[in-house]
Amino acid sequence: NAGVMQNPRHLVRRRGQEARLRCSPMKGHSHVYWYRQLPEEGLKFMVYLQKENIIDESGMPKERFSAEFPKEGPSILRIQQVVRGDSAAYFCASSPQGQGNNEQFFGPGTRLTVL
Amino acid sequence: DQQVKQNSPSLSVQEGRISILNCDYTNSMFDYFLWYKKYPAEGPTFLISISSIKDKNEDGRFTVFLNKSAKHLSLHIVPSQPGDSAVYFCAARPNSGYALNFGKGTSLLVTP
Numbered sequence: 001n002a003g004v005m006q007n008p009r010h011l012v013r014r015r016g017q018e019a020r021l022r023c024s025p026m027k028g029h030s031h032v033y034w035y036r037q038l039p040e041e042g043l044k045f046m047v048y049l050q051k052e053n054i055i056d057e058s059g060m061p062k063e064r065f066s067a068e069f070p071k072e073g074p075s076i077l078r079i080q081q082v083v084r085g086d087s088a089a090y091f092c093a094s095s096p097q098g099q100g101n102n103e104q105f106f107g108p109g110t111r112l113t114v115l
Numbered sequence: 116d117q118q119v120k121q122n123s124p125s126l127s128v129q130e131g132r133i134s135i136l137n138c139d140y141t142n143s144m145f146d147y148f149l150w151y152k153k154y155p156a157e158g159p160t161f162l163i164s165i166s167s168i169k170d171k172n173e174d175g176r177f178t179v180f181l182n183k184s185a186k187h188l189s190l191h192i193v194p195s196q197p198g199d200s201a202v203y204f205c206a207a208r209p210n211s212g213y214a215l216n217f218g219k220g221t222s223l224l225v226t227p
Contacts, residue, residue: 042217
C-alpha cells in the first residue's frame with residue numbers, strides 16, 4: 001500500500017526557469033494539499049485540491065505559482081520563472097476526506113534549489 | 116502571523132526518561148490538533164491527534180494533553196528512545212477547515 005509519492009526528490013533550477021513538482025496521493029485519497037517549508041520554518045499551507053478542482057489557494061503566491069490535479073495523473077505544482085527565494089522543500093499531503101478529523105499523510109517532499 | 120508556536124527549538128533527554136514537547140496556539144477556532152514527527156530529508160509522519168472535545172489522547176508511548184483554556188497542548192513520550200530523535204511539529208486546524216497550521220518544530224535528541 002504505497003504512501004504519497006513525490007517526484008523529483010531533488011530539483012535544481014537556474015533563475016528564470018520553470019519547476020514542475022509532481023504528487024501522487026495515497027490510493028483512495030482524492031484530496032491533495034501542498035505545503036512549503038522554508039529553512040528553519042514550519043510548513044506553510046499553499047493550496048488544497050480535489051480532482052479537477054482547486055478548493056483553496058489562499059496560501060499560494062499570487063504570481064508564478066499554479067497547481068492542478070487532473071482527472072488522470074498526479075497533482076502538479078508549477079513554479080514559473082523561479083527566483084532564489086523559491087528554494088525550499090515542497091511537501092504534498094493527501095487525505096480521504098477534506099474536512100473533519102482526518103489526518104493528512106505526507107510525501108517525502110521535493111527539495112527545490114534555485115541557483 | 117504564527118498561530119501555532121513551539122517555543123523550544125530543541126530538547127535533549129536521556130533514554131528512558133520522559134520527553135515533554137509543548138505547543139501554544141492563538142486561534143480560538145482551532146479544534147483539531149496533530150503531532151507529526153520528521154526525520155531529515157523525509158516528509159512529516161503523523162503521530163497522534165486530539166479533538167477539542169477531549170483533554171487527553173494516548174497511543175502507546177505517546178500521550179497528547181490539551182488545555183483549551185490556556186490554548187496549550189503537549190506531547191509526552193515515555194519512555195524516550197534514541198529512535199525518537201527527530202523534529203516534532205505541532206499542527207492545528209478548525210474542524211470546518213482543512214489547512215494545517217504548523218509550528219516551527221522542536222528538535223528532540225534522546226541520548227543513550
